[in-house]
Structure formats: C-alpha cells, structure tokens
Amino acid sequence: MARHMLTGSRIRERRLVLGLRQADLARQVGISASYLNLIEHNRRRIGGKLLVAIAQALGVEPSMLTEGAEETLLSALREAGSEGSAPVAELDRTEEFASRFPGWAEVLATSHRRIGVLERTVEVLSDRLTHDPQLAASLHEMLSTAAAIRSTADILASDDPLEPEWLDRFHQNLNQDAQRLADSSRTLVSFLDEENTIADKQGMPQDEVDRFLADHSYHFPALEAESETPASLVAHAPQLQSQVAKDIAQRVLEGYGHNMRRLPLRLLMSGIAECGTEPGALAQKFNVPLEHVMLRLGMMAEEDLGTEVGCVVCDASGAALLRRPIGNFSIPQYGAACPLWPLYQALSRPHIPLRRVIEQQGRGGQKFVCYAYAWHAGPAGFGTDPLVQAVMLIFPSVDEKEEPVSVGASCRVCTREGCDARREPTILRDGF
Amino acid sequence: MSRHVVLIEDEPNITEAIRFLLLRDGWTVEAHADGASAVEFIEAAKPDIVILDLMLPGKSGLDVVRELRERDGAQDLPVLMLTARGQIKDREMAEKAGVTRFMTKPFANAEVLTAVRDLCAQAEQR
Numbered sequence: 013m014a015r016h017m018l019t020g021s022r023i024r025e026r027r028l029v030l031g032l033r034q035a036d037l038a039r040q041v042g043i044s045a046s047y048l049n050l051i052e053h054n055r056r057r058i059g060g061k062l063l064v065a066i067a068q069a070l071g072v073e074p075s076m077l078t079e080g081a082e083e084t085l086l087s088a089l090r091e092a093g094s095e096g097s098a099p100v101a102e103l104d105r106t107e108e109f110a111s112r113f114p115g116w117a118e119v120l121a122t123s124h125r126r127i128g129v130l131e132r133t134v135e136v137l138s139d140r141l142t143h144d145p146q147l148a149a150s151l152h153e154m155l156s157t158a159a160a161i162r163s164t165a166d167i168l169a170s171d172d173p174l175e176p177e178w179l180d181r182f183h184q185n186l187n188q189d190a191q192r193l194a195d196s197s198r199t200l201v202s203f204l205d206e207e208n209t210i211a212d213k214q215g216m217p218q219d220e221v222d223r224f225l226a227d228h229s230y231h232f233p234a235l236e237a238e239s240e241t242p243a244s245l246v247a248h249a250p251q252l253q254s255q256v257a258k259d260i261a262q263r264v265l266e267g268y269g270h271n272m273r274r275l276p277l278r279l280l281m282s283g284i285a286e287c288g289t290e291p292g293a294l295a296q297k298f299n300v301p302l303e304h305v306m307l308r309l310g311m312m313a314e315e316d317l318g319t320e321v322g323c324v325v326c327d328a329s330g331a332a333l334l335r336r337p338i339g340n341f342s343i344p345q346y347g348a349a350c351p352l353w354p355l356y357q358a359l360s361r362p363h364i365p366l367r368r369v370i371e372q373q374g375r376g377g378q379k380f381v382c383y384a385y386a387w388h389a390g391p392a393g394f395g396t397d398p399l400v401q402a403v404m405l406i407f408p409s410v411d412e413k414e415e416p417v418s419v420g421a422s423c424r425v426c427t428r429e430g431c432d433a434r435r436e437p438t439i440l441r442d443g444f
Numbered sequence: 445m446s447r448h449v450v451l452i453e454d455e456p457n458i459t460e461a462i463r464f465l466l467l468r469d470g471w472t473v474e475a476h477a478d479g480a481s482a483v484e485f486i487e488a489a490k491p492d493i494v495i496l497d498l499m500l501p502g503k504s505g506l507d508v509v510r511e512l513r514e515r516d517g518a519q520d521l522p523v524l525m526l527t528a529r530g531q532i533k534d535r536e537m538a539e540k541a542g543v544t545r546f547m548t549k550p551f552a553n554a555e556v557l558t559a560v561r562d563l564c565a566q567a568e569q570r
Contacts, residue, residue: 152499155528156455159549163461166553178464185457 019063020054022077026070027052041065043315059320059339059408061229085110088121135342135425146216150200157193161186219345220257221264222335224249230323230336231313235269236277242266264334271308274300280308281316289317291383291405292365302365303387306403310336322380322406324355328399338406340378342421350420351433354384355404362386362400369409371416373428379409379416447564450491451475452482452508453526454500462495465553466560479503483511487518493564495556498527498538506541513542520570522563526551 027037038048041062050056058066059078067074075084086106093100102109110117164186167174174182234240242265252258275298287293291309295302310323322338330351335343343349349356354368366384386402409416420426423435449466453459454477463473476485480502486494494512498505505525512518522544527534530548538546545559 152528155549156458159526159528159551160455160457160461162550163458163465163553163556167461167464172468181460182464185460189457 018054019058019078020052020056023058023066023070024052026072026077030070032070037066037069040069047315057319057410060314062314082110085117085121088124089117092120092124131425132342135421136345138424144216147200150196153196154193154200157189157196161189161193164189217254217257217260218332220252220254221260222345224251224257224261225264225334225336227251229313230311231316232265232268232311233313235265236272242269267307268311271304271311274304275308277312277316280305280312284317289319289321289407291385301387302385303401303403306383306385306405310334310403310405320408323403324349324353324406325401325403326355326359327401328359330356330359333401338380339408341372341380341406342425344422348435349422350426351435352417352419352431353404354382355402358384358386358402358404359400362388369412369414369416370419373418373420373426379412381407381409381412383407446470446472447492448472448474448489449493449495449560450486450489451495452479452485452500452505453477453495453497454479455497458526461553462556465557469557469561471560477501479505479508482508483515486512486521487515491521492567493522493524493560495524495526495560496543498525498529498534506537506543509538509542520567522567524556524559524563526556 027034034048034052035045038045041048042065043062047056051058063074063077067077070077073084089106089110090103093103093106164182168179168182168186232240232245234245235242242262245265246252246258246262249258249261252261279298280294283294283297287297289309291302291305294309295305298305307323307325309317309321310325312321314320320338321336322341322343323334323336324332324343325334326332330348332343332349335345337343354366354370357368358364358366363386366382368382368384369379370382371379382404384402384404386400388398389401390399392398418428420428420431424438426434427438428434447470449471451459451462451466451473453462453475456477459475459477463475466473474485474489474491476482477500479500482496482500482503486508496505496508500508505527509523509525512521512523523542524545524547525538525543526547526549527538528549535546544563547555547559
C-alpha cells in the first residue's frame with residue numbers, strides 16, 4: 013500500500029481487492045452508496061464509528077485505512093522513541109530501524125501500544141477509586157465489618173474465660189458480621205463487574221446519563237423528526253435507572269430540542285456543506301448565538317458532520333455537564349480535568365470565542381482543533397449574578413500546521429514536567 | 445475511681461467489642477452513635493479519653509474534634525480516632541483537626557488498649 017495515499021483511496025483499494033461492490037459495502041455499514049462514493053474519492057472526511065465499521069467490513073485495523081500499515085508502525089515507533097524522559101538520539105533513523113529489523117520493530121511498537129492501553133486502564137481505575145462515592149462507601153462498609161469481626165474474634169480467641177452471656181453475644185455478633193461481610197463483598201464484586209447487566213453498571217447518575225447518550229451516539233433522530241419527546245425518550249431508556257439520572261437526561265434533551273428548533277438539521281447541514289464545521293462561520297451565517305451552534309454540532313451524528321467530534325460542556329465550577337469522547341482524547345469521568353484545556357480558558361473570558369490546536373500529553377501525539385466558548389446561561393436580571401457555562405468542541409486535526417498547545421487529561425495521569433497548573437503529583441512516574 | 449472513656453462509634457458490634465475490652469481492663473465506658481450530638485455528649489460525660497470514629501451519621505469525626513478543641517477544658521482531651529480511611533492525607537487532616545492519635549480499621553484489640561492506656565498516661569503527666 014502506498015505511503016501517502018488518503019484514507020478514502022485506501023478504502024476503495026481494499027474494497028476492490030476483496031471484490032466488494034460499493035453498494036454492498038455501503039449497505040453493510042449503514043450508509044448510502046453515494047456517501048461511500050464521496051468518502052472513497054476523499055471528498056468527505058471519515059472517522060469514528062463509521063471508520064471502525066468500514067474497517068471491520070473490510071477485515072483490517074482502522075489504522076491500516078487511515079495511515080497504512082507501514083506508517084502505523086513508524087508512527088508507533090516514533091511515539092515510543094519520543095515519549096521517554098529524553099527522546100532517543102536515533103529518532104531520525106526510525107525508518108532505517110524498521111526496515112533493518114522489522115520483527116523487533118513490530119515487537120517494540122506492540123509493547124508501546126500495550127503500555128498505552130495499560131496506562132489508560134490505570135487512569136480509569138485510579139479515577140474510580142479516588143472519586144467514586146459508591147465504591148468508597150462499599151469499601152468503607154467492608155473495612156468496618158472486618159474491624160468488628162477482628163475485634164470480636166480477638167476477644168473470643170483470648171485465654172481469659174468469658175461469661176456465658178458475653179460468649180453468646182459475641183458468637184451472635186460474629187455470625188451477623190460474617191453475613192454482612194459476605195453481602196457487602198458480593199455487592200462490591202457485582203459493582204466492579206461491568207460486563208453484563210445495566211444494574212451492575214450503575215454508578216453515579218451522570219454515569220447513567222453518559223451511557224444513555226453514548227448508546228444513542230449523542231444524536232436523537234426521533235427528536236429531530238418530532239416523533240418522540242424528551243419525556244418519552246427518557247421514560248423508555250433502560251440506561252436511566254435513578255430518578256436523578258432521568259432528570260439530568262431530560263434537561264439535556266430539552267436543551268437539544270431548544271437548539272434544534274433554533275437550527276433545524278437540514279438547515280445546519282446545508283450550512284456545513286457551504287462553510288464547513290467552523291462554529292463562528294455557521295453562527296454568523298444563520299445569525300444565531302454561537303453557543304447554540306456549538307451545542308448543536310456537539311450532538312450531531314458523525315455521518316452528518318462528515319467528521320468525528322468530541323464535546324465537553326461544563327458549568328462555572330468546571331464540573332462536566334456533558335462529555336462526548338473523541339479518539340485518544342481523554343476526558344476524566346470523575347474529578348477535575350486539566351485546567352489548561354481551552355474549555356477552562358474560555359470560562360475566564362466569557363463571550364470570547366477561542367480556537368486552539370492542542371495535543372494531549374501521553375496520547376500518541378494526536379492533535380486536535382478545539383473551539384471553546386463561555387456564555388451567560390439562564391435569565392439575566394439586575395442584582396442577580398449570571399450563571400456561566402462553557403462548551404468545547406474537539407475535532408481531529410487534519411494537516412494542521414499550527415504548533416499545538418500541550419495539555420493533559422488530569423494531574424494524576426499526566427507527566428508534563430514543570431507545569432504551573434499542576435494540583436497533585438502524577439501516579440505514572442517512579443517505576444510504574 | 446476507674447478512668448472514663450467515651451466511645452463515639454456507629455457500628456454496634458465494634459462498640460460492643462471495644463466496650464467489653466475496656467470494661468475488662470477496668471475502665472468505665474459510655475458509648476454514643478451519633479455525630480451531630482457527639483460534642484454535647486462528650487462535654488456532659490467529662491471523660492479521660494475519647495475514642496472517635498471518622499465517618500459518623502450527622503457530623504464527621506473531624507468536625508466533632510474541631511468543635512471539641514474550641515470548647516473550654518477540651519483542648520487537651522486525648523482523642524483516638526478509628527477509621528477505615530487510612531490514606532496519608534486522611535491522617536494529615538485528622539492531625540490538623542486536633543486528633544491525638546490515628547488508628548486504621550481493622551485494628552487489633554491489643555493496639556487499641558495500649559493506645560488508650562498510653563494516651564491517658566501522657567495526659568496525666570501534663
């Protein structure tokens with residue numbers, strides 16, 4: 013496969029190798045043949061779930077389509093060579109290394125990718141242990157019960173004779189506590205086992221809302237078609253178990269409906285075809301507030317947008333109200349994110365749109381173009397302090413020449429050195 | 445006259461075990477399970493030492509000890525904190541709040557007994 017071929021061309025080449033018709037592949041991945049044709053001729057950007065689906069249908073890794081096999085290997089080797097405390101001296105000889113020792117190069121690249129996966133696992137677990145109230149309460153319950161058992165068992169095991177009534181009492185307590193420990197252990201195991209049922213996955217209400225939105229790919233065609241209402245969608249969502257989660261989801265969908273009425277999908281898509289996805293240009297074209305456009309783009313289907321998009325909305329405290337992940341960009345599920353994100357810079361400058369190219373430390377050098385904006389949410393009034401919210405749209409950077417700003421995910425999993433914004437030390441150093 | 449311990453703990457079986465342990469060692473023990481009224485309970489009981497859980501209903505053990513240290517006559521009262529939260533930051537917060545000694549659950553009875561005896565002896569020497 014040629015090194016500098018574009019993604020669409022690689023898809024076309026692979027499809028032809030397999031002898032698949034354009035219409036057949038399009039049907040398999042749920043898009044029209046004409047849209048696939050645009051992708052194959054590199055006239056539409058492709059990423060996210062659609063790319064994964066096409067790669068699956070073509071029997072290759074998504075990176076084989078976006079970068080080609082050789083480029084994927086070289087990129088992994090360059091990352092491995094440049095992410096240590098000091099970049100390896102022979103970084104400029106990566107291609108020579110890969111061609112002279114292809115086997116070792118593959119081993120090194122695979123190990124590097126594996127380290128990335130493990131670091132992300134540590135990040136999620138650490139995040140969860142630190143901030144998840146249900147997990148903390150469960151562990152506290154187990155330790156308290158263990159303390160009662162240990163103390164009672166100490167007394168029963170001592171050589172000093174016990175009066176019969178104390179003996180009965182302590183036997184009874186021990187029995188009760190053993191039962192409690194068994195129950196709380198089972199609860200903890202089912203809580204940690206995320207694989208099977210929705211009930212097992214219940215955490216905080218925001219987690220339920222995140223799952224609900226992710227399962228809908230952050231887009232609600234039934235709301236757009238007005239065949240469903242926020243209330244009916246929430247009522248029939250199996251992901252939303254708690255009343256608090258239902259209330260949060262209802263608010264999100266009502267906001268979605270409000271923005272949708274200001275900017276119907278058909279109109280917005282015609283604007284994107286004309287001006288692209290730059291939110292400022294779209295707001296100007298349709299004469300609507302910038303936040304409406306940004307919130308609308310943040311909840312669009314990738315197929316409609318023609319690109320992947322991530323979105324984070326937060327309130328003035330920095331707490332995330334909405335998290336739509338994208339690619340390798342890490343958005344902490346619990347606790348505070350990196351204060352260097354343009355989202356938080358926008359909070360300090362309401363009504364001033366910010367555009368930044370960023371690179372998240374430790375995430376394989378992928379660049380993103382971020383648009384961030386903060387606005388006064390809620391009704392204005394004399395003698396009332398405004399409520400501020402901010403939104404950040406995150407797009408994959410394509411051929412971006414601008415030097416990226418380096419940011420992290422959260423301090424605990426960020427190894428940026430000499431960072432003035434650091435709140436706490438990282439857990440990823442010193443022998444990890 | 446026997447020395448007097450107040451135990452603020454909301455786990456009844458821990459309370460029972462510690463109460464038994466201290467009674468057998470010659471202490472009088474009064475127990476209380478609520479954080480919100482703990483300071484008043486301690487003030488009324490006038491103990492020689494307090495054993496205090498960190499996570500209590502109504503008010504945390506840290507808030508209880510902070511309030512206690514502001515009351516007349518309770519600035520030097522020995523407080524032994526028992527908690528399931530044993531991270532360094534929890535220990536530092538407890539010390540800052542005015543806890544005399546910090547012990548993590550699950551504890552050994554002998555450790556609790558030794559700590560209670562030591563803390564009382566140190567307080568008497570002052």
